[in-house]
Amino acid sequence: MRRVVDALMRRFIMFGRLDILYSDGQRVTYQGRGAEPAAAMHLMTPRAERAMVINSGLAFGESYMDGEIAPLDCSLEELLSVLMLNINRTGHIVNRLEGATRYATRKWAQFNTLAGSRRNVAHHYDLNGRLYDLFLDPDRQYSCAYYARDDMTLEEAQVAKKHHIGAKLNLDRPGLRVLDIGCGWGGMALTLARDYGAQVTGITLSKEQFEVARARAREAGLADRITIELRDYRDVRHQYDRIVSVGMFEHVGVGQFDRFFRAVRECLLPDGVALLHSIGRMDGPGSTNPWLDKYIFPGGYSPALSETIAAIERADLWVTDCEILRLHYAKTIAEWRHRFEARRDEVVEMYDARFYRMFDLYLVGAELSFRVQGHMNFQLQLTRSQTAVPLTRDYMVDRERAAPAQG
Known part of the structure; x- marks a missing residue:
């Protein structure tokens, strides 16, 4: 899974810089255009690594709540600044597909009785x-x-x-x-x-x-x-x-x-x-x-x-x-x-x-x-x-x- 995350993140980070410390101890830098914003995070478990790929809109937050994803040498605000800026500008293919599905079903999901x-x-x-x-x-x-x-x-x-x-x-x-x-x-x-x-x-x-x-x-x-x-x-x-x-x-x-x-x-x-x-x-x-x-x-x-x-x-x-x-x-x-x-x-x-x-x-x-x-x-x-x-x-x-x- 780490290789999949690595491949996606190289396409995902188009602005600023993000360092990831993977669960096996390897630290990788993903550099987009410009030095800022910059942040780092620790993916502590293989499940946390999957959260970056599969249903990331939900799983990332759950892994953070469970303490399996954490900012590394930075604040949560700095980490989310990098991630949200790049989601807004680029996203990755799985993220875009998930977003398209949510949009297609939103009237049903939000039909609040x-x-x-x-x-x-x-x-x-x-x-x-x-x-x-x-x-x-x-x-x-x-x-x-x-x-x-x-x-x-x-x-x-x-x-x-x-x-x-x-x-x-x-x-x-x-x-x-x-x-x-x-x-x-x-x-x-x-x-x-x-x-x-x-x-x-x-x-x-x-x-x-x-x-x-x-x-x-x-x-x-x-x-x-x-x-x-x-x-x-x-x-x-x-x-x-x-x-x-x-x-x-x-x-x-x-x-x-x-x-x-x-x-x-x-x-x-x-x-x-x-x-x-x-x-x-x-x-x-x-x-x-x-x-x-x-x-x-x-x-x-x-x-x-x-x-x-x-x-x-x-x-x-x-x-x-x-x-x-x-x-x-x-x-x-x-x-x-x-x-x-x-x-x-x-x-x-x-x-x-x-x-x-x-x-x-x-x-x-x-x-x-x-x-x-x-x-x-x-x-x-x-x-x-x-x-x-x-x-x-x-x-x-x-x-x-x-x-x-x-x-």
């Missing part, structure tokens, strides 16, 4: 709540922050994100009814109710988030303005003045895009405004890494803007504004990762070392997907009517500047 969606959400969001307190901001914003200034702290950037979205919702009077699809731990609902006077209904499929969000609304004295429901977007029957969805669309699945945007249209009043905030990809439709799908976000997919817009068009909705956030999420995840790694001992005590390696691999890989693989975030403002919002974007800037600082 109601029961499947509940299982998928529970897999990630119903983990021990203490885990998220180790690396998120106190408001538990588990989505891309908005760095209006480069020197913002994570906490400041998450507050800025909420008000950036609030401005796009054009909350021009108190008492507007807002539906928050995928409300998380309730941070957006709290901000919209407290700072904008909105009546917010938040829906989630996570039992952990449902309980926390309801408790937070009560503790903030906002239970009369915030209702949290354990409900799927497909089961909402009321209409709202505004709809917001932050970091939830990535869990819909490409097979349900049309259903999602039909639900948005059905739940939005004729003069209403919706704001969708989602991870996206700039290189066109693709598929989800199989390791990420199995261990982190089952049924998840980061959509291309093109396939998202196509589904919006089929739902007969207007796209009245579009903004692309490029490196904001890379900066956000970098801060999460540094906080997470600083609390390693607590994570290991809470779970075990294998879980720590799994979650750390997820965070490092996620950050690099925005730095070297073309991931980004998009924010789409949607309406049923072309006259639902002012003709220019000035109102967004004015409302954002007037927003309170507390978040």
